[in-house]
Amino acid sequence: MPTRREFIKTTLVAGTAVALFRCAEGRVWAYAQSPKLRKFVAPLPGLGDIPVAAAGTDPAYPGADIYTLSAQQFTQRLHPDLPGPTRLWGYTDQTTGKSVYLGPIIVAQRGKPVVIRMTNNLPPTHILPVDTSIMGAEPGVPVNRISLHLHGGLVPWTSDGGPFAWYTPTGVVDATDGSAGPSFLNGVPGSPGVADYYYPNDQSERLVWYHDHAMGVTRLNAYAGLAAGYLITDSVLSAMQVDNAPLIPGLAYTMPLVLQDKAFKQSADKYGRAGDLFYPYEYEHDGKTARWDLGDPSDGFSPASDSLPSPSCVPEAFLDTPIINGMAYPYVEVEPRRYRFFALNGSQARFYHLQLYYESTLNPGEPDFGRPGPAFIQIGSEGGVLPQPVVFNNPPVQIPTNCDGSVNTDGPFNLLLAPAERADLIIDFSSVPPGSNLIFYNDAPAPFPMGDPRNDYFTGCPDQTASGGAPSTQAGYGPNTRTLMQFRTIALKGAADPLNFDATLQALMSQLPAAYKASHEPDLDSADPHAQREIKTLNEDYDEYGRLIQRVGTDSAKYADSYGRNYMDDPTEIYDEDQLVVWDVYNTTGDTHPMHFHLVNVQVVGRATFDASIPNIVEFVPTSPWIPPDPNYRGWKETVRMNPGEVTRVIMKMSLPDVPFHVPGSPRAGMQNGHEYVWHCHILEHEEHDMMRPLIIRP
Numbered sequence: 221m222p223t224r225r226e227f228i229k230t231t232l233v234a235g236t237a238v239a240l241f242r243c244a245e246g247r248v249w250a251y252a253q254s255p256k257l258r259k260f261v262a263p264l265p266g267l268g269d270i271p272v273a274a275a276g277t278d279p280a281y282p283g284a285d286i287y288t289l290s291a292q293q294f295t296q297r298l299h300p301d302l303p304g305p306t307r308l309w310g311y312t313d314q315t316t317g318k319s320v321y322l323g324p325i326i327v328a329q330r331g332k333p334v335v336i337r338m339t340n341n342l343p344p345t346h347i348l349p350v351d352t353s354i355m356g357a358e359p360g361v362p363v364n365r366i367s368l369h370l371h372g373g374l375v376p377w378t379s380d381g382g383p384f385a386w387y388t389p390t391g392v393v394d395a396t397d398g399s400a401g402p403s404f405l406n407g408v409p410g411s412p413g414v415a416d417y418y419y420p421n422d423q424s425e426r427l428v429w430y431h432d433h434a435m436g437v438t439r440l441n442a443y444a445g446l447a448a449g450y451l452i453t454d455s456v457l458s459a460m461q462v463d464n465a466p467l468i469p470g471l472a473y474t475m476p477l478v479l480q481d482k483a484f485k486q487s488a489d490k491y492g493r494a495g496d497l498f499y500p501y502e503y504e505h506d507g508k509t510a511r512w513d514l515g516d517p518s519d520g521f522s523p524a525s526d527s528l529p530s531p532s533c534v535p536e537a538f539l540d541t542p543i544i545n546g547m548a549y550p551y552v553e554v555e556p557r558r559y560r561f562f563a564l565n566g567s568q569a570r571f572y573h574l575q576l577y578y579e580s581t582l583n584p585g586e587p588d589f590g591r592p593g594p595a596f597i598q599i600g601s602e603g604g605v606l607p608q609p610v611v612f613n614n615p616p617v618q619i620p621t622n623c624d625g626s627v628n629t630d631g632p633f634n635l636l637l638a639p640a641e642r643a644d645l646i647i648d649f650s651s652v653p654p655g656s657n658l659i660f661y662n663d664a665p666a667p668f669p670m671g672d673p674r675n676d677y678f679t680g681c682p683d684q685t686a687s688g689g690a691p692s693t694q695a696g697y698g699p700n701t702r703t704l705m706q707f708r709t710i711a712l713k714g715a716a717d718p719l720n721f722d723a724t725l726q727a728l729m730s731q732l733p734a735a736y737k738a739s740h741e742p743d744l745d746s747a748d749p750h751a752q753r754e755i756k757t758l759n760e761d762y763d764e765y766g767r768l769i770q771r772v773g774t775d776s777a778k779y780a781d782s783y784g785r786n787y788m789d790d791p792t793e794i795y796d797e798d799q800l801v802v803w804d805v806y807n808t809t810g811d812t813h814p815m816h817f818h819l820v821n822v823q824v825v826g827r828a829t830f831d832a833s834i835p836n837i838v839e840f841v842p843t844s845p846w847i848p849p850d851p852n853y854r855g856w857k858e859t860v861r862m863n864p865g866e867v868t869r870v871i872m873k874m875s876l877p878d879v880p881f882h883v884p885g886s887p888r889a890g891m892q893n894g895h896e897y898v899w900h901c902h903i904l905e906h907e908e909h910d911m912m913r914p915l916i917i918r919p
């Protein structure tokens with residue numbers, strides 16, 4: 221079978237040109253699929269509702285906690301008004317037999333290894349339409365393949381759950397490419413369909429998560445529910461005190477906030493039942509209302525538009541219904557005290573610009589923009605605790621826009637989270653009178669920063685049916701991608717919180733710098749003369765069908781008219797263990813991409829603009845002074861927003877984890893026997909088509 225690289229025809233398209241196309245076209249398929257759902261009628265699932273996994277031991281892994289899980293199909297009600305329970309693929313705790321969306325949560329301690337023994341019990345038919353035209357998903361490849369990735373974990377590559385490391389219930393492993401070879405290295409001998417993943421957990425306190433990463437179905441498996449929480453804890457934050465009171469709220473006052481957008485079927489179709497998940501599967505390209513550009517001869521490309529695959533992958537999936545912790549439009553009761561929230565954007569492609577307002581008395585279910593709610597204090601990100609607390613005051617302003625209606629990527633923003641980004645937050649509700657309601661609000665455009673208004677659902681939004689969008693949203697009901705959740709304050713139960721907002725912030729300002737130092741390696745020095753300096757590029761191209769794709773590349777073009785390379789191309793990011801590396805990543809596309817790094821946490825040095833205006837020519841030099849990272853981009857990151865027309869400089873040290881066993885090199889051809897990781901965009905539709913590249917470390 222020829223590989224995709226032999227088919228691919230590419231063209232470099234300046235980001236702005238594509239962005240203009242994007243807003244001008246569209247069609248109905250994917251917009252406003254879901255039934256009408258009442259807002260704020262069901263409680264937010266919290267810790268406990270989403271169970272914590274039960275740990276065991278195994279003499280084969282001395283000193284480690286063993287979790288015996290399986291990937292299974294089950295159903296769960298994600299809103300009481302849905303016509304039925306939703307079929308999901310998710311993780312089941314074999315010890316308790318419980319299957320709960322986003323569970324089971326694993327609570328790990330720093331320095332104590334965890335082994336997940338994962339059995340693949342998925343049925344042979346996927347619950348979502350599978351496009352077999354993308355790399356690694358060809359007809360005949362089993363669709364119930366899984367590969368478990370601990371997102372944010374510092375793990376040996378054999379436990380990283382890379383795209384090639386998939387396996388099926390019967391033990392079929394990757395063979396899509398003759399050169400791939402035996403890339404599945406962590407199977408349990410004698411147990412086909414079972415794999416062991418070893419996680420050292422030598423990392424500071426933070427929320428990471430485990431989700432599927434199998435080749436060609438990652439975006440579908442994650443959407444179907446193969447994603448769950450994983451908390452690494454240590455004693456640094458819990459030891460912080462003010463007058464003998466814990467500075468950080470304890471587990472009893474801690475909640476995850478996993479933000480996702482979904483769509484649900486109103487009635488049965490060939491892919492599922494009423495209440496099941498809808499995922500877009502037509503490449504909408506016809507007429508004035510098309511969602512996406514299709515390559516045409518003026519782009520130097522002759523598309524086979526009459527032979528577009530169906531079902532087809534899509535350039536990005538924006539859905540109409542926000543769910544938090546697995547419930548659409550939930551409410552949550554909070555006492556007048558401080559809470560800690562671990563927020564995670566677990567969406568396919570949607571960004572969230574998060575704010576908190578009192579609920580309007582005139583318009584129930586809507587925010588009163590004149591009455592900001594309590595501030596968010598961010599104390600951590602994906603890379604653990606921040607060097608300083610960052611306060612978001614929920615300013616009563618709209619998201620800052622440019623004259624063309626797109627978002628000004630310079631902000632200022634309240635809390636902005638791209639897919640896979642996390643925020644460790646403290647919110648103090650003690651100043652909110654019991655009996656009050658607050659609205660957790662989002663107004664990020666989708667795509668970001670050049671929004672298509674048809675992806676933005678809010679009460680009274682314009683009727684956009686003529687342009688392929690949705691009718692106006694009625695008050696009190698979905699679809700509404702802005703009013704995510706309602707907080708309801710209730711009377712205090714038990715003793716009052718000894719610390720309020722001011723005391724908390726003051727203590728954090730004095731104690732967080734030391735906690736940051738105690739938690740992490742020293743900051744990396746981007747002026748270090750030993751650092752290896754390289755230029756990378758983010759590119760928008762077309763695939764062999766004329767569909768938009770996004771690709772990672774270097775500053776040298778492998779293909780005509782594009783710096784982009786395919787995931788399957790030979791690796792260009794190959795480093796020695798412990799090498800210090802600085803990348804300048806030039807984003808030539810129209811989208812902000814949340815670039816995610818396996819293995820390493822990086823530090824953001826800064827960003828600058830560059831001139832991407834001349835077709836086919838990109839000068840790889842900044843044209844503005846370097847802008848320092850935002851306060852919540854200081855410290856460590858593993859998912860970094862990279863804006864269109866900007867170069868983002870990151871620094872990383874290619875250190876491998878310590879494990880008590882020998883880790884073999886990758887047997888795949890071209891991987892130089894190195895430890896094979898990946899780096900990729902975490903817009904899942906981008907990642908899979910084809911915005912991902914190998915990251916090879918030679919021990």
Ligand SMILES: [Cu+2]
Pocket residue numbers: 770811812813814901902903906907911
């Ligand atoms: Cu992307």
